[in-house]
Amino acid sequence: MVVDPLSGSLWMEYDPGPARPALEGAAEAEVAVVGGGVAGLCTAWELARAGHRVVLLEADRIATGVTGHTTAKLSALHGRVYAEVRSVHGARAARLYAHSQQLAVERVAEVSEELGIDCDLERLPAFTYTEDPGQVDALRAEADAALEAGLPASFTTRTPLPFPVAGAVRLEGQAQFHPRKYLLGLAADLERLGGRIHERTRVTRLREGSPCRLTTDRGATVDARHVVVATHYPVFDRSLLFTRLEPKRELVVAGPVPADLDPGGVFLTEEGGTRSVRTAPTGDPGRRLLVVTGEKFTPGTAEEGEVGERYARLERWARERFGPLEVTHRWATQDNWTTDRVPYVGRLHPGARHVYVATGFAGWGMSGGVMAGALLAARVRGREPAWTSLYDPVRLRPLREVPAMLRLQAQVAKHFVGDRAPGAYADSVAEVRPGQGAVVRVGGRLLAVHRDEAGGLHAVSARCTHLGCVVHFNDGERAWECPCHGSRFDVSGRVLEGPATRPLERERVEDAADGVDDVNGPQGGGAGDAGAA
Incomplete structure (x- = not known):
């Protein structure tokens, strides 16, 4: 099966707005942000709002890459992360992780309301579920760990899904939204605040110093006191993060279903190569768009025809559980997993004084990217939130x-x-x-x-x-x-x-x-x- 190349991300259908000019010549800023996805845009906006002179450089168009191909679930419930974080980092670290991720969910709600951004934000519960009775004890342990971490989590054997589950962790107060509507609204406000955005501007060189200097593939330069590398996978890796990051690719299919089949939540199971479910509005009150993600694999390892077969499996799974489905969108997304399940957000390397990085969101880039924006903006301003050391990239356990x-x-x-x-x-x-x-x-x-x-x-x-x-x-x-x-x-x-x-x-x-x-x-x-x- 060869996937129709014309089908693509639901979010990419939204008008990208005016193109921003590529950087020419030399520029200066207090902070230069490399990368126009969720982490880069949130960092740049937070800093501009605090009064800093910011320039953001994006190799293509802003909010078009990983951010434009996400499933856009905005949640602090990240699979089975809390039991693992508690085991590896301790109970305090699990509490800090929970607090920082839930703050990111609330930050999107607050900012979208404050700026009047209509980003289809819907507040609803999140579920991590299993269909395997043998995994129920593990989910009970996850619910206990999330509750201990300060989240209003509970274990349940019932969900709004139209098929039975053996057990699930339920967390209230989570969300789903249209990521590009939100980020393009943020970008417009960033420019209103005096920030500059340059698209079609690929950064190829970084010189650390006072100031730091970024150089593009066309020879343009930016001198800045601080640099934030928010390129999804770091394009500058002076702390050898590539030895601690594992890229994974996931496929997404979507199609309209009757509104009464909308389960009214965001759902994830790690079984069967992962299955993630959410819905989105279609403009027709009688229809919702079902969005299903899964079939995780390492880029570059698929055999001939395998990716097409994975799309077919994902579609069969959706039809078996939600009934007839005409797939109208197919796309894929990619993220990086760290070796200890916690993102790397902070100093690029042990000796870095003015260069920061954000990466390793493990499929939770929406809450992770918003969290990273707030954390990095605080670090640039000389502040250290309580969760600074938890996310510090130079940690090694x-x-x-x-x-x-x-x-x-x-x-x-x-x-x-x-x-x-x-x-x-x-x-x-x-x-x-x-x-x-x-x-x-x-x-x-x-x-x-x-x-x-x-x-x-x-x-x-x-x-x-x-x-x-x-x-x-x-x-x-x-x-x-x-x-x-x-x-x-x-x-x-x-x-x-x-x-x-x-x-x-x-x-x-x-x-x-x-x-x-x-x-x-x-x-x-x-x-x-x-x-x-």
Whole structure:
């Protein structure tokens, strides 16, 4: 199954508003924020509101990447996180995590009301559920841990879902909303406050100092006292966070259902590769849009046809539980998991005095990004909220993190070595079928070759421009993906998602079918990730 490339994120249908100019020449600011997703925009807005001169740089359009492809559940109930945080970090840390995440939920409600942003915000309960009786004790423990952390959580065996569950954790006072409506409203207010936003501006270099200097791919510069790197996956990694981050990709399908099938909550189970459920308004009071997420996998590891099969499984699951469903939207989202389940928000590295980072939200980027904006704005202003040390990226807890780090690096080493092994690729360009892609060894070089539906070839270097892993083709989304750190590129080599900041180099190949040299057309320079800056 090849997914219709014209279907996409529900949120991306919203008018993006006026384009902001790319940065030219030299600029100065008190704070420069790299990345225009939820964490970057919230940080920039909080600082501008506090009176700071802020410039925000985004490689594509603001709120179009991960933020534009989220499911936009706004909750402090993050699966089974509280029992794990309590076990790894202690009871106080679990309380700080709960308080900071719930404050983020309330912050969106407060700000949207204050600024008059109509972002389809709906307050409702959140559930983490199981259909497996063998997992009930674990969910009881999670409910106890969340309650101990200060949240009004409870265990229940009944939910509003139209199918039975064995047990669930219920948390009142959570929300769902339209992320782009909220963030574009925030961006407009940021500019009203004097902040500057530059789109189509890819940052490629950071020099720390007094001031710090950012340099873009077009040679423009920004000098700033403070820099915030909010690029989803850090494009500058001087504390080796890539050894402690694991990228995961999830698929999303959506379609209209009768309003009486709306369960009136946000739901998650970690079973079956994860299943997440919410709804959204359609403009018709008799219909709601059912949004289902799941089928988690590591980018760059899917076999041919696997992504399409995963979409099909997700659709079958939705129809089995909610009845007939005409899927009108398909998209995918990506996030990074830390080795101890807590995001990295704070100093970029141990010696950093003026450079901060936000990453590792583990699929909860809405509350995490809003929390990060408030935390980083406070840090820049010389304040330290009670949860500063909990999220500090330079923390390292060997008993918990070292085994996970070794596992991640073993996976990376496997791709560095194994993906270059003879026989791991197509033997010739002629083997690449229309609509497909493969890595082909040509004259000692590894080329990533895609043949479009019309038979034309698109060839680029198969080595990721981040750290050199060999990319793999995702035929469900028609993109090249790096299995090491999650960078993604379109078939012409353009960066779709970081940490890579440079496109894959174009290559020329001979098509044995017609004896003609084929090469890509012109490459774009933008990115498809809000924060892949």
